[in-house]
Amino acid sequence: MRTPKIGVIGGGQLARMMAPAALNLGLELSILCEADDVSSAHAVASAPIGDYKDMDTVLSFARAVDVVTFDHEHVPQPILAAMEAEGIAVHPGSSALLHAQDKLEMRRAVARLGLPNPAWAEAATTEQVTEFGEATGWPIIAKTPRGGYDGKGVRVVGREDVEGLQEWLDSASVLLEEKVDFSRELSILVARNPSGEVRAWPVAHTIQVNGVCDEVIVPAPELDQAVAAAAVSTATTLAHELGVTGVLAVELFEVPGRAPGFIINELAMRPHNTGHWSQDGSYTSQFEQHLRAVLDWPLGETAPLAGPTVMKNYLGGDNQELHEAFPAALAADPTAKIHMYGKSVRPGRKIGHVNVVGVPGEDVDVLRTRATRVAGIVRDGA
Numbered sequence: 001m002r003t004p005k006i007g008v009i010g011g012g013q014l015a016r017m018m019a020p021a022a023l024n025l026g027l028e029l030s031i032l033c034e035a036d037d038v039s040s041a042h043a044v045a046s047a048p049i050g051d052y053k054d055m056d057t058v059l060s061f062a063r064a065v066d067v068v069t070f071d072h073e074h075v076p077q078p079i080l081a082a083m084e085a086e087g088i089a090v091h092p093g094s095s096a097l098l099h100a101q102d103k104l105e106m107r108r109a110v111a112r113l114g115l116p117n118p119a120w121a122e123a124a125t126t127e128q129v130t131e132f133g134e135a136t137g138w139p140i141i142a143k144t145p146r147g148g149y150d151g152k153g154v155r156v157v158g159r160e161d162v163e164g165l166q167e168w169l170d171s172a173s174v175l176l177e178e179k180v181d182f183s184r185e186l187s188i189l190v191a192r193n194p195s196g197e198v199r200a201w202p203v204a205h206t207i208q209v210n211g212v213c214d215e216v217i218v219p220a221p222e223l224d225q226a227v228a229a230a231a232v233s234t235a236t237t238l239a240h241e242l243g244v245t246g247v248l249a250v251e252l253f254e255v256p257g258r259a260p261g262f263i264i265n266e267l268a269m270r271p272h273n274t275g276h277w278s279q280d281g282s283y284t285s286q287f288e289q290h291l292r293a294v295l296d297w298p299l300g301e302t303a304p305l306a307g308p309t310v311m312k313n314y315l316g317g318d319n320q321e322l323h324e325a326f327p328a329a330l331a332a333d334p335t336a337k338i339h340m341y342g343k344s345v346r347p348g349r350k351i352g353h354v355n356v357v358g359v360p361g362e363d364v365d366v367l368r369t370r371a372t373r374v375a376g377i378v379r380d381g382a
Contacts, residue, residue, distance in 0.1 A: 003028045004295060007061055009052050010071025011038035013341035013350075014271045014287075017279070019043045021288035027295075031071075032061045039342045040071070055079055062088045069246055069294045070270050073100040074147070091194070091245035091294040092269045099242055100269040103175045104145045113241055115234055116263040118253075119178040124169060129162050132176045141177040144168060154211065180263060182253035186220055187274035188231040189286060191247045191302075192239040193293040200232045201282060201302045206251070206274050212350065213273040215371075216311040218281060218304065221364055227254070227261035234260075238267070247271050247290045273313070273350075278302075280337045280355040281309030307358035312371035316349040319381035328382030329374050336374040352378065 004027050008015040011033030019040070022029040030046035041047050050057035058079050062068045067089040080094035099106045110117045121132045123142075133140045142165055144153035156179065157165065168174050185208060190200040205220035206213055220228070235250045249272035251265040275286035284292075284300030292299055319325060322340065329338060333356065340352040356371040358364070 005030060005065045006291060006294065007032065007065030007068045008071055009058065009068060009075055011040035011047065012071045013039045015071040016040040016043045016342060017271070018287045018291060021285060021291055025288070025291065027291060030065055032058070037344070043342065055082060059083065059086070067091055067294050069290065073097055073269060093243060093245070096242045096244045097269055100267050102145050103143055103266070104173065106267055107175065109242060110264050113237060115237065116260060118180050118263050121176045122173050123176050124173045126162050126166060126169065129157070129165055129174070129176060130159070133157070133159060133162070136178045139179050141179050142168070143175040143177065145172065145175050180253045180255060182255050184254050185265070186231065186252040186254050186262060187272070188235045188250050188252065189247060189272060189275045190232070190235045190239050191289040191293045191299055192244050193299060194245050194296045196240070197299050198236050198239055199289065199299040199302045200235060201275065201278060202304065203228045203231050204274050204277070214313055215368065216274050216277050217364055217368070218277050218309050224261060230260035231262060234264070244269055246293045247275065247286050249274060276339070276353050277309040277311040277355055279339065281305055281357045305357065307360040307362045308364050308367060309355060309357045310364065310367040310371045311353050311355050312375040313350055313353045314375040314379040316345040316347050316351050317379040319379060320345050322378055325378050325382045329377040332377055333370050333374050336370065338374065338378060
């Protein structure tokens with residue numbers, strides 16, 4: 001029996017969480033890790049160490065698998081193109097990934113497709129920044145088009161702060177956006193396979209703290225069904241028109257009174273923090289679905305298994321011996337599911353999450369309290 005072999009570039013927690021799904025499906029997963037101490041280095045039997053920015057390293061890795069996918073979007077375009085030129089199956093492909101790698105390209109694509117963008121512009125000088133701010137209203141948001149994540153590469157800029165962008169402008173153009181007055185942040189995840197089948201999970205309400213995802217509530221409470229349907233339609237359009245294969249996450253700002261009720265914030269083309277709830281709360285987790293999609297297999301059902309689900313991230317704190325806190329955490333809520341990323345503990349570092357799945361109709365605030373309690377025990381110690 002021939003076993004399909006999937007290669008994942010990047011050894012972070014997203015690749016690590018693909019491993020159980022691959023094992024259950026009888027797939028062979030090989031993960032190109034950046035170092036021998038990253039999350040995925042000991043999660044699978046095949047975890048070679050190598051630089052994802054080195055052409056020879058990546059091509060050698062890719063030639064030994066049936067399909068290549070990603071833990072992150074940072075593989076350089078020339079390397080992606082070289083794999084494709086050799087006929088290697090790369091999902092998502094280079095033309096799709098460009099829109100997750102470059103926020104300016106993403107904004108151009110969203111505008112071309114007639115989907116909801118904020119007011120935005122590309123700026124190469126401080127004069128252009130000032131012009132945009134005067135036209136749009138201060139403050140504005142400035143972003144480095146490439147490389148930013150978890151709040152990095154993003155600044156709120158007032159009229160008095162413009163000169164502080166010169167360092168960014170000396171390196172490359174900057175993306176400018178209006179500072180949106182939004183009511184909350186939402187996320188819609190879909191998966192698409194090369195045959196064009198698309199499945200969407202329910203829209204999630206996401207809560208950010210200091211630019212980092214802290215909590216996710218699914219389905220988003222009290223969300224207008226017309227807005228939810230528009231979010232699914234928007235993500236589906238992006239998946240089809242950009243040629244995405246695998247999981248696509250579309251982060252949204254909910255803006256009541258501004259049709260269709262939201263604007264697009266950012267895109268990610270791989271499993272996403274706002275989809276971790278699906279490990280325990282959905283018929284098909286985002287990790288299993290991603291593997292099915294890149295193999296062009298039929299996609300799984302994405303409906304919730306039961307009632308609402310709350311996911312709570314926990315960051316590194318003072319407790320270095322996380323497992324010593326597990327007995328107390330597990331006893332505090334026997335229904336909670338604790339997920340760890342295999343990372344060393346550093347203050348502020350994202351090291352795991354807790355999922356709590358409710359019964360139909362259960363109060364979301366009660367679920368949030370339970371998830372927060374369990375995560376706190378793990379983070380701080382019993």
